[in-house]
Amino acid sequence: MNRTLYGNLIFELSKKGRRGYSLPQDYDRTHTTAELPEALRRKEAARLPECDELTVVRHYTNLSHNNFGVNDGFYPLGSCTMKYNPVINEEIAAMKAFAGLHPLQPAETCQGALEVYYNLQQSLAELTGLSEFTLNPCAGAHGELTGLMVIRAYHEAPLSPPEGGDLSSNVTPPAGGPRGARTKVLIPDSAHGTNPASAAVCGLEVVEVKSLPDGTVDVDHLRELLAEIGPEVAAMMMTNPNTLGIFEPHVLEITEMVHKAGGLMYYDGANLNALLGECRPGDMGFDVMHINLHKTFSTPHGGGGPGSGPVGVRKGLEQFLPYPRVKMETLVPLSSPEWDTTPQSTTPLFTIDLGNEAPSGAVGGAITSSVGSFFGNFGVMLKAYAYILSLGRENVKNVGPLATLNANYIKESLKDDYLLPISGLCKHEVVFDGLVDKSTGVTTMDVAKRLLDYGYHAPTIYFPLLFHESLMIEPTENESKETIDAFIDVMHRIADEAKTDPELVKSAPHNTPIGRVDDVLAAKNPITTYWKMQTTQN
Amino acid sequence: MNFKFFPHTEEDLKEMLTTVGVSSVHDLFADVPEAARFQRDYDLPSALSETDLRLFFEQLTHPLNAQQLICFAGAGCYDHYAPSVVQNIIQRSEFLTSYTPYQAEISQGTLHYIFEYQSMIAELTGLDISNASMYDGATATAEAVMMAWGNAKKATRVLVSETLDPKVRRVVDTYAHFHGVPLQLIPAKNGALDREALDKELADGGVAGVILQQPNYFGIVEDFTGIADAVHDQKGILVINANPSDLAILKTPGEWGADVAVGEGQSLGIPMTFGGPGVGYMACTEKLIRKLPGRIVGQTLDNRGQRAFVLTLQAREQHIRRQKATSNICSNQSLMALYVTIYLAVMGKEGLREAAEMSYAGAHSLCDKLLATGKFRLTFPNQPFFNEFCVDYDGDLDALLAEATECGYLAGVKVGEHTLMLAVTEQRTPEEIDELCEILGK
Numbered sequence: 001m002n003r004t005l006y007g008n009l010i011f012e013l014s015k016k017g018r019r020g021y022s023l024p025q026d027y028d029r030t031h032t033t034a035e036l037p038e039a040l041r042r043k044e045a046a047r048l049p050e051c052d053e054l055t056v057v058r059h060y061t062n063l064s065h066n067n068f069g070v071n072d073g074f075y076p077l078g079s080c081t082m083k084y085n086p087v088i089n090e091e092i093a094a095m096k097a098f099a100g101l102h103p104l105q106p107a108e109t110c111q112g113a114l115e116v117y118y119n120l121q122q123s124l125a126e127l128t129g130l131s132e133f134t135l136n137p138c139a140g141a142h143g144e145l146t147g148l149m150v151i152r153a154y155h156e157a158p159l160s161p162p163e164g165g166d167l168s169s170n171v172t173p174p175a176g177g178p179r180g181a182r183t184k185v186l187i188p189d190s191a192h193g194t195n196p197a198s199a200a201v202c203g204l205e206v207v208e209v210k211s212l213p214d215g216t217v218d219v220d221h222l223r224e225l226l227a228e229i230g231p232e233v234a235a236m237m238m239t240n241p242n243t244l245g246i247f248e249p250h251v252l253e254i255t256e257m258v259h260k261a262g263g264l265m266y267y268d269g270a271n272l273n274a275l276l277g278e279c280r281p282g283d284m285g286f287d288v289m290h291i292n293l294h295k296t297f298s299t300p301h302g303g304g305g306p307g308s309g310p311v312g313v314r315k316g317l318e319q320f321l322p323y324p325r326v327k328m329e330t331l332v333p334l335s336s337p338e339w340d341t342t343p344q345s346t347t348p349l350f351t352i353d354l355g356n357e358a359p360s361g362a363v364g365g366a367i368t369s370s371v372g373s374f375f376g377n378f379g380v381m382l383k384a385y386a387y388i389l390s391l392g393r394e395n396v397k398n399v400g401p402l403a404t405l406n407a408n409y410i411k412e413s414l415k416d417d418y419l420l421p422i423s424g425l426c427k428h429e430v431v432f433d434g435l436v437d438k439s440t441g442v443t444t445m446d447v448a449k450r451l452l453d454y455g456y457h458a459p460t461i462y463f464p465l466l467f468h469e470s471l472m473i474e475p476t477e478n479e480s481k482e483t484i485d486a487f488i489d490v491m492h493r494i495a496d497e498a499k500t501d502p503e504l505v506k507s508a509p510h511n512t513p514i515g516r517v518d519d520v521l522a523a524k525n526p527i528t529t530y531w532k533m534q535t536t537q538n
Numbered sequence: 539m540n541f542k543f544f545p546h547t548e549e550d551l552k553e554m555l556t557t558v559g560v561s562s563v564h565d566l567f568a569d570v571p572e573a574a575r576f577q578r579d580y581d582l583p584s585a586l587s588e589t590d591l592r593l594f595f596e597q598l599t600h601p602l603n604a605q606q607l608i609c610f611a612g613a614g615c616y617d618h619y620a621p622s623v624v625q626n627i628i629q630r631s632e633f634l635t636s637y638t639p640y641q642a643e644i645s646q647g648t649l650h651y652i653f654e655y656q657s658m659i660a661e662l663t664g665l666d667i668s669n670a671s672m673y674d675g676a677t678a679t680a681e682a683v684m685m686a687w688g689n690a691k692k693a694t695r696v697l698v699s700e701t702l703d704p705k706v707r708r709v710v711d712t713y714a715h716f717h718g719v720p721l722q723l724i725p726a727k728n729g730a731l732d733r734e735a736l737d738k739e740l741a742d743g744g745v746a747g748v749i750l751q752q753p754n755y756f757g758i759v760e761d762f763t764g765i766a767d768a769v770h771d772q773k774g775i776l777v778i779n780a781n782p783s784d785l786a787i788l789k790t791p792g793e794w795g796a797d798v799a800v801g802e803g804q805s806l807g808i809p810m811t812f813g814g815p816g817v818g819y820m821a822c823t824e825k826l827i828r829k830l831p832g833r834i835v836g837q838t839l840d841n842r843g844q845r846a847f848v849l850t851l852q853a854r855e856q857h858i859r860r861q862k863a864t865s866n867i868c869s870n871q872s873l874m875a876l877y878v879t880i881y882l883a884v885m886g887k888e889g890l891r892e893a894a895e896m897s898y899a900g901a902h903s904l905c906d907k908l909l910a911t912g913k914f915r916l917t918f919p920n921q922p923f924f925n926e927f928c929v930d931y932d933g934d935l936d937a938l939l940a941e942a943t944e945c946g947y948l949a950g951v952k953v954g955e956h957t958l959m960l961a962v963t964e965q966r967t968p969e970e971i972d973e974l975c976e977i978l979g980k
Contacts, residue, residue: 374813392585
């Protein structure tokens with residue numbers, strides 16, 4: 001594209017008097033906003049752009065050309081599970097009948113939407129071995145926070161939940177609350193930053209658990225910590241496979257140890273894709289988890305959202321999930337091919353439970369738990385549900401194995417040129433610690449930028465923090481052998497370039513719309529709006 | 539494994555397994571303890587072909603399963619019109635299938651529109667800075683409460699107006715409970731914040747922040763004159779949750795002296811879709827920029843001297859600061875921010891005002907006509923409102939609403955035993971307004 005012609009901001013394309021919309025003119029004009037007291041009105045009209053329709057269309061179409069998505073090319077961004085986003089799912093989510101539903105319309109008029117919500121949460125429960133999900137959280141980190149709230153609500157609640165048994169019944173309740181003053185959360189040092197950040201937002205104190213040189217949890221360190229602070233531990237958060245793509249071999253022992261200390265196990269579902277078909281978090285002893293529908297269940301990442309972060313719990317913890325909840329009045333087995341899709345004219349099958357409607361508002365008031373205005377990102381749920389129905393039980397079980405095969409194939413093919421810090425099987429992603437040959441001075445950043453020149457998105461870089469030059473590659477199950485082979489070739493070529501022409505790699509990218517950006521300049525005197533840009537230039 | 543999303547042929551599998559050095563894909567899970575292996579089939583339905591999938595969802599959207607009602611409901615979700623341009627550009631896969639713009643060199647499209655979005659939100663709210671978006675209006679408000687609490691040196695509580703949407707209050711309550719922020723509710727008088735009660739609380743001191751809504755939950759446009767100064771005297775911050783589409787006309791949070799503006803951006807071009815995805819927005823004064831949660835895009839230069847955009851001030855964020863971050867937010871609602879950006883670009887300065895005028899005119903016309911039936915009276919007399927208002931009805935409100943539904947109308951949201959709240963957007967025609975009055979006024 002031509003940046004000189006199309007690199008403008010929409011404000012720079014604005015000209016007074018132009019318009020890009022048309023609204024009906026025949027309406028009752030008895031009342032105008034001029035009736036409002038002047039003190040309640042803004043002094044000057046907002047300086048929004050004034051553009052004709054074609055200018056707007058061309059501007060944003062050209063902007064899209066400066067982007068790179070899964071549809072453009074291989075996107076091996078580790079930990080983000082950039083799988084294919086099926087086109088039919090977009091069509092379904094955009095159906096007018098869904099788009100036009102108001103969230104507060106009577107339950108009997110939106111049974112179709114409630115059925116999607118209910119059946120999706122049931123499908124997720126089956127896929128993870130848990131009992132019930134809320135789909136209300138809007139993203140992974142939102143799910144983490146919601147899950148930790150569920151855990152804290154459990155610890156704060158009176159003992160003996162109505163059903164499912166008390167998970168800590170074998171523990172003598174320590175002082176400070178029904179299950180003790182449990183304000184600490186154990187998090188492996190290899191965890192993603194959202195884990196400790198979510199814990200802090202939830203009012204919990206983070207205690208790091210060390211990793212062994214192979215990246216897995218140091219069980220001895222965990223044992224020491226539990227001996228020391230066990231009665232204060234609310235939960236342990238774990239990602240499995242962990243952020244290095246390694247399955248935690250001692251997971252069963254870990255969940256048992258934490259349970260014995262009276263804590264709950266939280267599963268961060270960021271890496272769930274690896275396990276589809278092979279194992280379930282519930283069967284590993286996890287009590288609470290979130291899923292990123294935009295990772296494992298193929299909904300588009302949208303340039304950073306909207307995602308969806310459903311939270312599931314094991315039996316006995318359902319009562320701590322947030323509101324609103326969708327309930328099914330008559331149980332229909334999930335595997336039944338006759339999932340009720342016939343129009344409901346009499347008794348609604350699905351109902352909405354709003355919980356305690358009045359918010360307490362009082363200091364230290366009761367928990368009227370809710371994490372969003374309505375039902376979360378319903379449009380995203382539609383896509384995830386359509387994906388699960390497309391795959392069905394025959395195909396969903398192959399997701400984990402194929403994603404894992406692709407990752408291991410890359411691992412084996414690149415380990416001569418790229419430093420593999422942990423040998424053995426990986427799961428859905430593989431982490432290298434930069435180039436084997438460090439003498440050239442070519443860094444992981446340089447390799448990532450050079451990949452852009454060859455038409456690839458870069459892997460995740462400098463995460464996890466356990467290594468200095470982390471390069472994390474996640475291919476997903478959707479990529480063909482040809483695509484992966486071509487990527488491997490390019491990775492080898494870059495390793496060669498690092499030896500023969502290191503400057504070429506260090507100064508990359510060369511073929512992108514812009515070159516490397518000055519991060520320091522951006523942060524020094526932040527210009528984050530067009531208005532600031534104008535005053536700074538003058 | 540022959541399936542449309544799996545490209546692996548038998549031959550591919552064989553070659554790849556050989557390279558890896560295992561004999562079957564299941565061997566790749568040899569490190570998973572036996573007791574944790576999942577050994578059966580999932581209890582899920584069989585795969586649906588694309589044809590059957592479409593049929594399935596068509597049945598789900600049968601009018602009896604997803605009734606398309608003429609919408610006079612609001613309460614945080616509004617049936618505004620969005621020009622076709624918006625939905626069309628949103629579907630471009632370069633926007634849709636990309637992720638957070640970590641690699642600035644191939645993500646200028648996303649970074650560029652977020653910069654425009656931030657500029658538009660700053661202009662609408664009358665504040666200096668906007669972040670790249672939050673999940674929804676409720677969580678944005680909860681983040682603002684935590685921001686106020688974290689910003690205060692010696693504070694005992696955050697004050698929340700009773701006229702804040704109860705759904706938002708409930709989220710704020712939930713977050714505050716776990717984050718350890720004491721909240722104090724300021725009661726309402728005739729549907730608006732009770733100023734005497736607020737002044738009394740402020741006089742007691744120790745206020746980290748005050749959370750208000752404009753127009754408030756009941757649709758009333760409140761007068762916040764003098765509040766900002768009183769809050770700032772306490773070293774607290776003023777947060778206004780405002781409906782951004784109304785800010786085409788209404789005094790901005792910045793003009794009221796607010797330090798932070800938050801709210802739900804759904805009214806700016808985003809379909810209702812059963813309540814989500816929408817988008818939370820969050821703006822603040824320059825002074826608070828380093829306390830702001832979420833992603834922020836800033837301007838910079840590339841190594842060829844060209845103007846470029848990049849994620850900036852990341853030292854506030856969870857991936858750098860971990861538990862010391864300003865928030866745990868990572869993914870936000872980027873694509874929904876694009877809806878808002880395109881909507882505001884195509885509607886522009888005049889269009890947003892015109893839509894707001896039409897909504898205002900329609901709501902007041904509906905109000906006049908409902909009162910004229912003699913069956914309703916204003917719940918909060920003599921209060922200015924924008925495009926949403928409350929009326930009281932002495933009869934059986936549930937039966938009345940059910941009758942309206944029968945006639946194809948979502949007549950509003952029941953907010954009290956006898957109180958109905960109705961909203962009007964530019965999409966409601968004079969004929970629809972008349973017909974609704976006929977149904978409700980019978």
